[in-house]
Amino acid sequence: MLKKGGSNWVEGEKFFDRELELEALEERVRDGTHTLLTAQRRMGKTSLVRELLRCLGKTDDFDTVFVDLETAMNSADAIAELSIQAKSVRGAWDRILANFANVLKGLGDRIDEIALADLKVKLRAGIDAGNWKQRGDAVFSALAGNERPVVLAIDELPILVNRLLKDENDRITPEGKQEADAFLSWLRKNGQEHQGQISIILSGSVGLEPLLEQVGLSAQANIFSAFDLKPWNEYTAASCLEELSDTYRIVLPLDVRQSMCSKLRCCIPHHVQMFFDKIHHHLKREGRQKASLDDVSWVYQQEMLSVRGQMDLQHYEGRLKTILGKTGYPIALEILTYTAVHDYLDDETVHLYEKYFTTQDDVGTPSVEDVLHVLHHDGYLERQPDGTSRFVSGLLEDWWRNRYGGNFKSTIEPRQSGREVER
Numbered sequence: 411m412l413k414k415g416g417s418n419w420v421e422g423e424k425f426f427d428r429e430l431e432l433e434a435l436e437e438r439v440r441d442g443t444h445t446l447l448t449a450q451r452r453m454g455k456t457s458l459v460r461e462l463l464r465c466l467g468k469t470d471d472f473d474t475v476f477v478d479l480e481t482a483m484n485s486a487d488a489i490a491e492l493s494i495q496a497k498s499v500r501g502a503w504d505r506i507l508a509n510f511a512n513v514l515k516g517l518g519d520r521i522d523e524i525a526l527a528d529l530k531v532k533l534r535a536g537i538d539a540g541n542w543k544q545r546g547d548a549v550f551s552a553l554a555g556n557e558r559p560v561v562l563a564i565d566e567l568p569i570l571v572n573r574l575l576k577d578e579n580d581r582i583t584p585e586g587k588q589e590a591d592a593f594l595s596w597l598r599k600n601g602q603e604h605q606g607q608i609s610i611i612l613s614g615s616v617g618l619e620p621l622l623e624q625v626g627l628s629a630q631a632n633i634f635s636a637f638d639l640k641p642w643n644e645y646t647a648a649s650c651l652e653e654l655s656d657t658y659r660i661v662l663p664l665d666v667r668q669s670m671c672s673k674l675r676c677c678i679p680h681h682v683q684m685f686f687d688k689i690h691h692h693l694k695r696e697g698r699q700k701a702s703l704d705d706v707s708w709v710y711q712q713e714m715l716s717v718r719g720q721m722d723l724q725h726y727e728g729r730l731k732t733i734l735g736k737t738g739y740p741i742a743l744e745i746l747t748y749t750a751v752h753d754y755l756d757d758e759t760v761h762l763y764e765k766y767f768t769t770q771d772d773v774g775t776p777s778v779e780d781v782l783h784v785l786h787h788d789g790y791l792e793r794q795p796d797g798t799s800r801f802v803s804g805l806l807e808d809w810w811r812n813r814y815g816g817n818f819k820s821t822i823e824p825r826q827s828g829r830e831v832e833r
């Protein structure tokens with residue numbers, strides 16, 4: 411019985427499919443390969459990793475640690491998070507606590523009674539800019555000394571790297587670069603040193619590679635072998651919809667499910683779940699059990715594309731702002747809106763934008779090329795066989811056009827009015 415997913419990560423009875431991916435990741439872990447799990451947001455990276463850890467945890471072959479760096483502001487915070495999450499590895503925890511003896515003294519046996527959040531604050535107090543590397547090394551050694559090999563999942567690392575790189579004005583600074591470099595080389599060193607005992611899986615909702623490439627730090631990620639998580643294909647998405655409809659006792663005929671998938675174009679699991687949820691509520695309100703093609707169209711137009719109340723799609727904008735900053739975001743906004751309105755983006759237009767957005771003072775700020783790299787890498791746009799780019803997701807394209815396309819007037823001279831052009 412597949413349960414609805416909501417918007418947080420899912421595992422167990424809410425987790426659907428991804429069998430091949432689970433197998434492939436397990437194989438990597440057993441080979442001692444470090445992985446960089448990449449995909450655009452909401453593809454199910456966190457869920458996949460959580461489910462993998464859950465399954466591996468049951469085998470007795472591994473111990474597992476899951477670290478989320480979303481809220482870490484600096485390297486020391488990241489080490490505090492790593493230290494506290496390593497609590498799940500029995501054979502390492504005592505050694506980790508021993509390493510923090512100076513900040514924990516006086517607690518004695520009461521350590522087990524302290525809430526995890528409070529304990530983290532205590533550990534954090536013992537970590538600073540001068541000692542985070544040694545503290546971090548000690549955690550890695552403790553994990554490596556565990557009887558079973560450890561799978562260490564680190565989620566949202568790119569968010570931290572982004573924070574390290576930039577100042578409050580979203581500019582990449584030399585100090586920031588040094589800090590990011592230091593953190594990544596520390597991680598790489600430990601990954602190499604403990605290969606075989608600790609397998610690292612990095613993941614995050616923004617791409618690490620474009621970020622590192624922008625600042626010339628790509629080599630720091632070269633111990634990680636990329637694993638690209640794809641959207642569901644239409645068959646899988648339709649099967650997921652069918653299982654959900656069974657669980658919630660509604661009827662979604664095949665043509666209805668196919669129509670849902672083709673509207674999405676790219677079956678990002680979260681969008682499939684969202685569509686199901688909205689159809690489910692729509693039927694409930696109408697007091698019906700069986701959905702028609704008209705229901706699909708209505709729900710798509712009125713609910714999936716509604717400008718308000720689509721927190722999730724707004725989140726795409728938030729992430730772009732985070733990663734591209736105050737100077738890069740307007741470029742992305744312009745390019746995405748242009749693409750949504752005109753259906754595609756060609757090289758000529760890109761050149762015009764490159765000219766338009768070039769400024770004298772462009773140190774530490776992303777260029778049109780950098781922005782496009784992020785938009786391609788993070789799954790907003792995709793190159794077509796004819797060399798033009800277009801939105802990957804039909805949903806995001808329609809939503810973006812609704813939100814920004816209304817009075818859109820491109821900053822570059824429009825050469826044609828889009829839609830009428832044969833593709």
Ligand SMILES: Nc1ncnc2c1ncn2[C@@H]1O[C@H](COP(=O)(O)OP(=O)(O)O)[C@@H](O)[C@H]1O
Nearest residue numbers: 415416417418426452453454455456457679680
């Ligand atoms: N394997 C899956 N089965 C069912 N739903 C999924 C699956 N993967 C992702 N989802 C849906 O997508 C949402 C986002 O998943 P999440 O793992 O947080 O994505 P990411 O980490 O890539 O941003 C979940 O809340 C769930 O609704």
Ligand SMILES: [Mg+2]
Nearest residue numbers: 455456457615
């Ligand atoms: Mg995630």
